[in-house]
Amino acid sequence: MNYTLHQLQIFLKITELQSITKASEELHLTQPAVSIQLKNFQDQFPIPLTEVVGRRLFITDFGKEIAQAAERILNQVQEINYRTMAYQGKLSGRLKISVVSTGKYVMPYFMSDFMAEHTGVDLIMDVTNKTKVVRSLELNEVDFALVSVLPDKLKVDGVELMPNKLFYLSNYDRELPKSPSKKHLFERTPLIYREPGSATRNAMEGFIEKNNFKVNKTMELTSNEAVKQAVIAGLGCSIMPLIGNKNALRNKDLKIIPVKGLPIITNWNLIWLQSKNLSPAAVAFLEYLRERKESIIKEKFDWISDFG
Structure with missing residues (x-):
């Protein structure tokens, strides 16, 4: 051989x-x-x-x-x-991070400088829905998970990174009354959902249930990008995270429709099991985050304040 x-x-x-x-x-x-x-x-x-x-x-x-x-x-x-x-005094090892799908617009910005400074560290980042992210954390398959809603049944520690805001979004050309009623927005307008297991879907369904809205016509898609493109194409509206929609809003492909009770605001949290024995690379990354996260947010995500 x-x-x-x-x-x-x-x-x-x-x-x-x-x-x-x-x-x-x-x-x-x-x-x-x-x-x-x-x-x-x-x-x-x-x-x-x-x-x-x-x-x-x-x-x-x-x-x-x-x-x-x-x-x-x-x-x-x-x-x-x-x-x-x-032995050469270089930080080395492997970082495994599971990220909810919207988090792909967030996590890379908190990783890039760290990875550039520590070339001996390898990154494996899996992007999927919340259910699978929490499952991979529970099975100890990853070092960290990025979520916007903390899991109920796991004992975790975490670092809060930044707010996650969800707005009611429409394509820019959709004609709506000057002050559209909630009945018009949620019962007459087709709504586009993420797939079951998505934190975005859970937040959207929770808001609709809390306000006793009746939704008659829906569509289900399996990624935030697919939902965004469907809304831009005029297939319907959706409650979507602001993250990932910056260019579409600035280019006037999408617009925010003011709705009482929105935005829904959660926080992006990088979490890990309390029982996890973190590697030197993971410990170094946490130290980096605590030192740099505010400057990263200011540099990379200052645009969020432009949209409320």
Whole structure:
């Protein structure tokens, strides 16, 4: 056997995505290059690692076992690199953060300078809905989670980052009465929702239920970006976070409709399990946040005050 670490990385990515095309895109390699490396890797085993059925790539049971072994090997190699950097006095390690979907407009700004200063730290950031974020935290799969609503059943510590404001948004050209009634906004106008499990959806449903509004026509989409584009296209209105809509508001693609009781204001919190034994990289990041968060908010998010 004479396989390389590069081949292990490529095969592991193929098994994760079950696609040579997607693997080549994530690895920034050409598809033929990935195919050649897969073939060279396969040639070292007498048992098939993959099979193609109806143009779909599947990983064999043997291939899955090899992928698990490859992951262990690559993790050990990464650990060697981290230990080497540590002996050189450099901060090293891996940060795993799970982020609710709207948080993708927030978290990178709190990470960028830290990552630039500590090149030995690797970042893995998963963007998904609140239910999955809380689940990954509960299972100790991540160091931190970014949420706008704190989980009820977990004992967590956290750092409050900044407010999260949700407004009733319409496309700019939608014709509404000068002072539209809540009946008009919530019963006559189609409303666009996020999918179940989303904190944005929970906040929107809570507001509607609290005010006893009846919603007759709805649409459900699976990301904030999809909701934004649907509202811009005129398919309906929605209660949406201000974060992620700055350009659409400034470009007059969207407009805020004043509604009593809005905006809904929560706070972005970076949280971790109280029982979590934080790594040196995680501790350093928390220290960085406590020192720099106010200046980051002022520099990167001062525009929020322009919209109330």
